Amino acid sequence: MKIAIIGAGISGLTTAINLDKNSDITLFEKSRGAGGRICTRYMDSYNFDHGAQFFTARSPEFKEFLKPLIKLGVIDNWKARLIEVRDNVIINRQQWNNDLPRYVGVPSMSSIGKYLSKNLNIKLNAEVSIQKSPKGWKVVDCDGEVFGHYDWVISSIPAEQSLKLLPDYFSHYDALKQKKMLGCYSLMLGFDEALDLDWDAAQLTGTDISWISVNSSKPGRPDDYSLLVHSNNDWAEEHLDDDVDAVKEYLCSQVAEIIGQNVYSAQHIDLHRWRYANIPKQDKETLFIDPESKLAACGDWCKKGRIEEAFRSGFDLAKEMNNILFN
Ligand SMILES: Cc1cc2nc3c(=O)[nH]c(=O)nc-3n(C[C@H](O)[C@H](O)[C@H](O)COP(=O)(O)OP(=O)(O)OC[C@H]3O[C@@H](n4cnc5c(N)ncnc54)[C@H](O)[C@@H]3O)c2cc1C
Numbered sequence: 001m002k003i004a005i006i007g008a009g010i011s012g013l014t015t016a017i018n019l020d021k022n023s024d025i026t027l028f029e030k031s032r033g034a035g036g037r038i039c040t041r042y043m044d045s046y047n048f049d050h051g052a053q054f055f056t057a058r059s060p061e062f063k064e065f066l067k068p069l070i071k072l073g074v075i076d077n078w079k080a081r082l083i084e085v086r087d088n089v090i091i092n093r094q095q096w097n098n099d100l101p102r103y104v105g106v107p108s109m110s111s112i113g114k115y116l117s118k119n120l121n122i123k124l125n126a127e128v129s130i131q132k133s134p135k136g137w138k139v140v141d142c143d144g145e146v147f148g149h150y151d152w153v154i155s156s157i158p159a160e161q162s163l164k165l166l167p168d169y170f171s172h173y174d175a176l177k178q179k180k181m182l183g184c185y186s187l188m189l190g191f192d193e194a195l196d197l198d199w200d201a202a203q204l205t206g207t208d209i210s211w212i213s214v215n216s217s218k219p220g221r222p223d224d225y226s227l228l229v230h231s232n233n234d235w236a237e238e239h240l241d242d243d244v245d246a247v248k249e250y251l252c253s254q255v256a257e258i259i260g261q262n263v264y265s266a267q268h269i270d271l272h273r274w275r276y277a278n279i280p281k282q283d284k285e286t287l288f289i290d291p292e293s294k295l296a297a298c299g300d301w302c303k304k305g306r307i308e309e310a311f312r313s314g315f316d317l318a319k320e321m322n323n324i325l326f327n
Contacts, residue, residue: 001325004028004139004150006128006165009036010307011299012156013116014314020322027120028139028147030127035113037277038105038307043268045224046190048215049109050272053228054078054102055307061315062308066103074115076219077101080200087206088258107220123147129165137294152294156314158276159301170295172288179301183236184277187229187251190268194225195261208235209254229255233277244271278305287317291324
């Protein structure tokens with residue numbers, strides 16, 4: 001049974017790891033590394049986890065999945081000092097501890113994708129599409145290079161991108177159309193000297209910024225002081241096609257106002273736009289399978305824009321596919 005999985009984020013990787021070992025699986029990933037939105041940008045001596053910040057593990061399956069990563073030090077508990085800010089006023093302070101670990105990849109979020117993909121057959125730098133062929137599904141790249149023919153194709157890419165990849169006769173096509181992922185901007189600031197802040201992470205409401213963290217306070221990071229800022233989804237949605245410099249300038253001015261410090265002294269200022277960053281809680285299926293066309297789709301967008309939900313979707317899909325294909 002030859003199976004192509006499009007996308008090597010946590011949902012695609014989880015599917016590949018949990019599919020029956022009798023299947024012949026190839027993952028196709030358009031970036032140069034696995035991990036998807038669990039990622040890190042490196043700028044000189046600074047590290048910025050510009051996608052997912054941290055994650056928790058609540059289900060027994062996810063806790064089990066994480067055990068080897070904890071044992072090998074691929075992830076660790078970020079014991080951050082968190083502040084909650086509403087309308088520019090600190091309304092709560094928390095010290096994260098061992099009660100509910102907030103995991104991060106070590107030494108960077110991208111370590112997670114690197115570790116999970118190491119024993120998988122994965123083709124990187126391969127942005128692919130699919131075509132029906134007499135031999136099943138043909139996977140091709142944008143230059144028309146054919147990578148192979150597969151019995152099944154699983155799309156683990158964001159819903160809007162899955163709609164472009166999958167044919168409209170995919171039996172869940174209309175359900176995918178209902179999914180609306182939201183944008184986000186990540187602002188990355190690297191400083192020569194540490195800023196005078198008495199917290200490591202701030203969750204904000206009532207402003208266009210939703211998150212500020214001292215990225216360098218996460219375990220195993222380089223000492224060089226870095227701040228990672230996220231805009232809120234609503235603001236990003238309204239400004240997704242704005243000029244990059246104007247967005248940078250606006251977000252810097254907002255951060256300066258919130259933390260009361262001059263962020264324009266940063267040695268490095270960079271911005272990343274996420275068109276499909278996350279999705280609010282959905283209340284239906286965690287996966288979509290169409291046995292007739294031999295197509296399936298999974299991803300965080302099935303349930304909620306969280307790492308554990310992306311894992312859940314890939315895990316459930318693999319279980320269901322194993323039942324269909326091998327029982
Ligand atoms: C800014 C931001 C902050 C976040 N913060 C948190 C957080 O703090 N905690 C948390 O739990 N979650 C957070 N999330 C959400 C979390 O990152 C996602 O829920 C999770 O990583 C999604 O995994 P996935 O496998 O479903 O999708 P993705 O990670 O998006 O994986 C899909 C992969 O498919 C690839 N791809 C797309 N199209 C193609 C194609 N045609 N061919 C080949 N490859 C393709 C992409 O390059 C990508 O690697 C955040 C996300 C963002 C963007």
